[in-house]
Amino acid sequence: MKKIIICLLFIWYSTGFICLCYAQTVVYNTKTQKYHQLKCRWAAKCSANCIKIEKKEAIKRGGIPCKVCGG
Ligand SMILES: [Zn+2]
Incomplete structure (x- = not known):
């Protein structure tokens, strides 16, 4: 039973991490x-003129990635 809980926690933790990466x-x-x-x-x-937004939102607005940092 304990193993299952640890396993579930791990899945929850790793999916949360993936979400953070996408919401750059x-x-x-x-x-x-x-x-x-x-x-x-x-x-x-x-x-x-600058605002902090999610990367996907910037792309949706027709944003162009910066040549210096790559966006
Ligand atoms: Zn830049």
Whole structure:
């Protein structure tokens, strides 16, 4: 019985981790429509036109991946 609980916990834990990977947050520039990784130097420079959204949301809005960080 204990083994089953551990096994279920492991599945729950690993699926949660996969979800986190898919819900990657990027910095999206609404003016240039480019999106950056949070650590990108261009993301740090951008403030007025930039918003933090999910990567899939940035793509849905017609976002272009940054050439420096790859988006
Ligand atoms: Zn970038």
